[in-house]
Amino acid sequence: MFGLAEDFIPPVCLNRRGRFAMVHDEWLNKPIARRDSVWKRIQNNPKIFVWILLAPVLLFFIVFNVVPTLWMIGLSFYKYTLTSSSPPSFFGFRNFTMILPANATWSALSKSFLFVICGVSIQTVLGLLLGFLFWHSAKMPGRRLALTMLFSPMIMAPVAVGNYFKLMLNPIFGVINYIAKLITGTTYDFLGSPSLAFPTVLMVDVWMWTPFMILMTLAALASVPKAEMEAASVDRLTFWQKFKYVLLPNGKFIMMLGILLRTIDSFKTMDLVFTMTTGGPGNATEFIGIAIYRRAFEAFTMGLASTLALVTLLIAIAFTAVYLYVLKTKERQAMLK
Numbered sequence: 301m302f303g304l305a306e307d308f309i310p311p312v313c314l315n316r317r318g319r320f321a322m323v324h325d326e327w328l329n330k331p332i333a334r335r336d337s338v339w340k341r342i343q344n345n346p347k348i349f350v351w352i353l354l355a356p357v358l359l360f361f362i363v364f365n366v367v368p369t370l371w372m373i374g375l376s377f378y379k380y381t382l383t384s385s386s387p388p389s390f391f392g393f394r395n396f397t398m399i400l401p402a403n404a405t406w407s408a409l410s411k412s413f414l415f416v417i418c419g420v421s422i423q424t425v426l427g428l429l430l431g432f433l434f435w436h437s438a439k440m441p442g443r444r445l446a447l448t449m450l451f452s453p454m455i456m457a458p459v460a461v462g463n464y465f466k467l468m469l470n471p472i473f474g475v476i477n478y479i480a481k482l483i484t485g486t487t488y489d490f491l492g493s494p495s496l497a498f499p500t501v502l503m504v505d506v507w508m509w510t511p512f513m514i515l516m517t518l519a520a521l522a523s524v525p526k527a528e529m530e531a532a533s534v535d536r537l538t539f540w541q542k543f544k545y546v547l548l549p550n551g552k553f554i555m556m557l558g559i560l561l562r563t564i565d566s567f568k569t570m571d572l573v574f575t576m577t578t579g580g581p582g583n584a585t586e587f588i589g590i591a592i593y594r595r596a597f598e599a600f601t602m603g604l605a606s607t608l609a610l611v612t613l614l615i616a617i618a619f620t621a622v623y624l625y626v627l628k629t630k631e632r633q634a635m636l637k
Contacts, residue, residue: 369613375606382600395607405608407583408591415502415587416566422506424559427513434514435521454511462575465504466491491577494584501573501585508572509562516558520551553627560623564616588612 342348376395380388399405430450437443453461468476469490477487490500524547532542570589573579579586579594586594592612596605 372606372609372613375603376610378603380601380603382602388603391603395603399604399607399611404583404586404591408586408588411498411586412567412588415498415505415569416563419502419505419509419566420559420562422502423510423513423562424555426506426510427517427558430510431514431517431521435518450514451511453508454515456508458508458569458572459575461504461508462572466576469500492581494581497577497581497584501576504576505566505569505572509565512562513558516554517551520554521547523554524550552630556623556627560619563619567616567619568612 342352375388377391377393378388379391379395434440434443434447440446468474471477471487471489471492476490481487488496490496528546528550529542532546537545568589569587570593573585573587574590574593577585579590588608589612592605592608595601595608
């Protein structure tokens with residue numbers, strides 16, 4: 301009877317119980333061991349592991365940045381109108397010869413440059429002053445709450461900010477006009493007057509983005525080594541000497557980075573201004589971003605809009621190149637000293 305049973309039992313079952321369990325566990329764990337070994341090989345190979353971690357970011361960047369940019373560059377050489385039944389036709393550099401000499405283009409560019417120069421300058425000065433104020437008042441009661449309230453405009457959507465100020469600046473029921481009437485006895489059409497619309501939009505942009513420069517100032521001051529500040533205090537340096545020889549050399553990179561980011565963002569601003577004035581009255585606040593929008597989604601001339609967008613991109617690249625050149629020049633001068 302035992303002989304018949306042995307004929308039907310697999311050879312592995314004839315071993316002792318412990319041996320059977322060990323063989324069975326090894327058989328079950330073979331795929332898991334293989335998977336673990338493959339994953340360990342990937343982890344031990346820095347090149348493969350880094351590319352796996354970067355793959356989602358690179359995919360997002362390619363799909364939403366590289367592909368639209370290449371499409372825009374290609375479209376700038378075509379005559380393409382959405383309302384036309386004819387397909388896009390190659391236009392060469394004629395889009396550039398139509399856009400660049402136009403008075404409307406230079407008007408939009410000049411207003412954008414003026415907006416950038418005035419806005420970024422005021423934001424930088426206010427950011428430095430308020431940043432130094434909060435840096436020196438580390439033990440001030442309510443400092444964290446004050447910083448939180450101060451940073452709140454920066455995290456708000458520009459469209460929401462534009463609508464808020466549009467209501468507050470309304471000449472009939474706006475709260476700002478109500479206060480102005482109490483003080484001066486008259487109301488002002490801040491967004492409807494060609495002479496007041498530009499400075500009004502500029503002040504709103506300053507109100508919204510000065511906290512960003514405060515944040516960059518605090519980050520720059522936090523990067524200064526404490527040992528250098530203590531040595532400056534021991535040597536009894538004045539505040540201006542501390543700023544010139546200690547604070548500026550250590551914090552200039554972060555501050556210049558903040559200025560660069562604000563310059564590029566101010567130059568292409570569109571949503572805040574469009575919400576408040578839609579580029580008006582007339583073309584008093586028609587910046588380059590609004591000019592691109594009007595050519596693309598009001599005139600539906602996608603070729604001309606892509607050409608203007610490409611010009612804007614090249615100007616932003618020029619800003620970055622100037623920033624890097626100035627930074628490297630200062631580093632070389634510091635090394636020579």
